[in-house]
Amino acid sequence: MSAILETVKQTIVDGDDDGAVAQIEKALMEGIDPVKVLKQAIVPGIERAGELWHDNVYFMPDVVLSAEAFKAAMKAVEPHLAGREITKLGTVIMGVVAGDMHDLGKSIVIAMLTGAGFEVIDLGVDVPTETFIGKIGELKPDIMAVGCYMTTTMLELKAMITFLKDNGLRDKVKIMIGGVPTTQQFADEIGADAWGKDALDAVDKARKLMGA
Amino acid sequence: MGIRGLLLRSALPLLIRVGTMMAKKGSAPFTTKITKGITLDPRDPKTWWMVYAAQKQSRTPIMAIMPDHSMFLGGVPARKFYSDARVNVNTTAAVAAYYGFDSASGGGDTYNYEAEALGQKLIYSDNAMPTADFxxxxxxxxxxxxxxxxxxxxxxxxxxxxxxxxxxxxxLGYKTGKFCAPFSLAVTLRSYPKLIKDLKKNPAFAHDLFAVLSDEILPSYLKLQKKYCGVRAATGADAWAVFPNLSLDLIEEWVVPYSERLFNNCLDFGMMAMTAGGGDYCEERLEKFDKDILFKCFAIQKKLLSNMPMFVLGTGPWHEYPLEPVVEYLTPYKEKGIRIAIVAYMNARLLRDGPVERIVDNIKRFIDVLGRDYNLAIILANIPADTQPQHIHAAVAAAHTYGSFPLASNLDEVALEVPERESFQEYAEKMSAGTGLNI
Structure with missing residues (x-):
């Protein structure tokens, strides 16, 4: 790997968003293929942050900063990827249920899923069920990932899946849930297809849902 | 001795009393005292719990954080539960009486009051507590x-x-104020990613923010709490400062100093304001459980609790963690004759998911391992809204049966009967003489 790609990767591992953007611009100016920047620097950067978290070297603040740097890096490189064929594992729409404003976990999961090769459409926080349903019809995603972070808002998930069933939409999309109060048992109870314990687990489960 | 020394001395008796209470055999932190002779008033759910609590029992106390569950069980809309003090406390007291908890206190939504008062936008909904719009x-x-x-x-x-x-x-006998600790308040006002970036890249700005919260905003609020509510101690919630939400280095650098600074500022007017949560070990993946990190968390707790003989096994998955490292850490205290107070939380997800047998086994394990040599109190950690009441009745029955003093030498030989109970609505009908929950 060229030195500059190594530097880009390291800025993401270090959670240096400004540095990541500057180094990506430099790399592109030097004529390095943006796909190479993506696959050999940006993605390995967020993957390395995940490994460090897994090994108890990185903790939440480090991972959040890496996710922020990843987000900034993607924003910098994406305009240069237009028209390029990039294999994706699948499309995910992701949001936090209505009444819930917690987006920390969502941001990390989006970074990790994107790094793993998924196209992720972020619907934001405090997302009404109708919006999720509208996006299923409009975008035809493979997976709908829904987060909730309070024991009251987790009940929205139950209502959401019931609504999808009642309206014949349940089979149109795989549903993955996550968030602090949720468990595998809760996912089973409400009829979700998968439960992500944390961001890395969410990537594994999403891959499995896609048969990858 | 200067004026500051005099003021510190004036607060010292309270500190000593709390510390001594926790060091005596048999006593436990957070137990409330209700005067005997309370009369049951069917129209006042507070008395339902007070009459129950006045019957003094010698046992390991069990209590709960349960705003969501109380609201859900009582069928109270969120907007009302989180804005009407009488409704909030009466509902909580009724639910505490239903389960037979050894302490009861209303509240919830702890992280948002100060921020909202300062101008932070909140989002309200019909079913959930208000939250800051990050x-x-x-x-x-x-x-x-x-x-x-x-x-x-x-x-x-x-x-x-x-x-x-x-x-x-x-x-209800709970004479402690509540506030949002400086770190968590800073998160609410700034958002977590931005604040973390400040800590790493713009520490001068972060120091300015923490200083104004610890030196001006929170002391003025706590001064009013003392005057308006007549409380001399308050606990500051700090869930954003638990490990691994923050690394130990960041907790040491940002949470401990400003918590101590706030504590000292409030001592100046005779209020003991302690933050709780920083140093709580909450690693979610069992394979990452690390004894050394746990010990460092305990060391941080000591600093945050002003060296009081007390440790908290908080909101992490303690039903999965081993307790041997806890005993190892506490043994030197025991050998010195110091009876440490332990506040052990029962995990919220376990309470919701059950089964009853697993909940009971974990209560029993806490009591067996920590209830003999330490002053143990068990807290059910933020009971999820739709938790089956039978799970909570089982937890309470287990605590009251296995935790009855003197503890049996072999808890396996103690028979446990989990009562079949009426629904909360039936209970409220019975207690209110047919009028239902009077809130």
Whole structure:
């Protein structure tokens, strides 16, 4: 790997968003293929942050900063990827249920899923069920990932899946849930297809849902 | 001795009393005292619990954090539960009486009152507690620090509501104020990613933010709590500062100093304001459980609790963690004859998912391992809204049966009977003489 790609990767591992953007611009100016920047620097950067978290070297603040740097890096490189064929594992729409404003976990999961090769459409926080349903019809995603972070808002998930069933939409999309109060048992109870314990687990489960 | 020394001395008796209470055999932290002779008033759910609590029992106390569950069980809309002090406390007291908890206090929504009063936008919904709109933080840039001025607390946001909750809690024997600790308040006003970036890349700005919260905003609020509510101690919630939400280095650098600074500022007017949560070990993946990190968390807790002989096994998955490292850490205290107070939380997800047998086994394990040599109190950690009441009745029955003093030498030989109970609605009908929950 060229030195500059190594530097880009390291800025993401270090959670240096400004540095990541500057180094990506430099790399592109030097004529390095943006796909190479993506696959050999940006993605390995967020993957390395995940490994460090897994090994108890990185903790939440480090991972959040890496996710922020990843987000900034993607924003910098994406305009240069237009028209390029990039294999994706699948499309995910992701949001936090209505009444819930917690987006920390969502941001990390989006970074990790994107790094793993998924196209992720972020619907934001405090997302009404109708919006999720509208996006299923409009975008035809493979997976709908829904987060909730309070024991009251987790009940929205139950209502959401019931609504999808009642309206014949349940089979149109795989549903993955996550968030602090949720468990595998809760996912089973409400009829979700998968439960992500944390961001890395969410990537594994999403891959499995896609048969990858 | 200067004026500061005199003021410190004036607060010292309270500190000593708390410390001594926790060091005596048999006593436990957070148990409330209800005067005997309380008369049951079917129209006042507070008395349902007070009459029950007045029957003094010698046992390991069990209590709960349960705003969501109380609201759900009582069928109270969120907007009312989190804005009407009487409704909040009466509902909580009724639910505490239903389960037979050894302490009861209303509240919830702990992280938002001060922030809302300062101007932070909150999102309200029909079913959930209000939460800060992190998309629109009050402190977007350095110049926004000028917005942080102590408001007229009595009229700002929902401060009056929580002050009235604290006053009503005193009726229930819970005489402690509540506030949001400096670190968690900074997160609410700034958002977590931005604040973390500040800590790493713009520490001068972060210090300015923490200083104004610890030196001006929170002391002025706690001064009012003391005056309006008549409390001399308050606990500050700090869930954003648990490990691994923050690394140990960041907790040491940012949470401990400003918590101590706030504590000292409040001692100046005779209020003991301690933050709780920083140093709570909450690693979610069991394979990452690390004894050394746990010990460092305990060391941080000691600093945050001003060296009081007390440790908290908080909201992490303690039903999965081994307890041997805890005993190893505490053994030197035991050998010195210090009877440490342990506050052990029962995991919220376990309480919701069950099964009953697993809940009971974990209560029994806490008591067996920690209830003999230490002053143990068990807290059911934020009971999820739709938890089956039978799970909670089982937890309480287990605590009261296995935790009855003197503890049996072999808890396996103690018979446990989990009572078949009526629904909460049937209970409320019975207690209110047919009128239902009077809130």
């Amino acid at each position: 998309r629109d933080p009050l402190i977007k840039e350095h110049k926004d620090l000028a917005k942080l001025k102590a408001p007229d607390w009595l009229t700002a946001g929902r401060i009056r509501f929580i002050l009235d909750v604290i006053k009503l809690n005193k009726v």
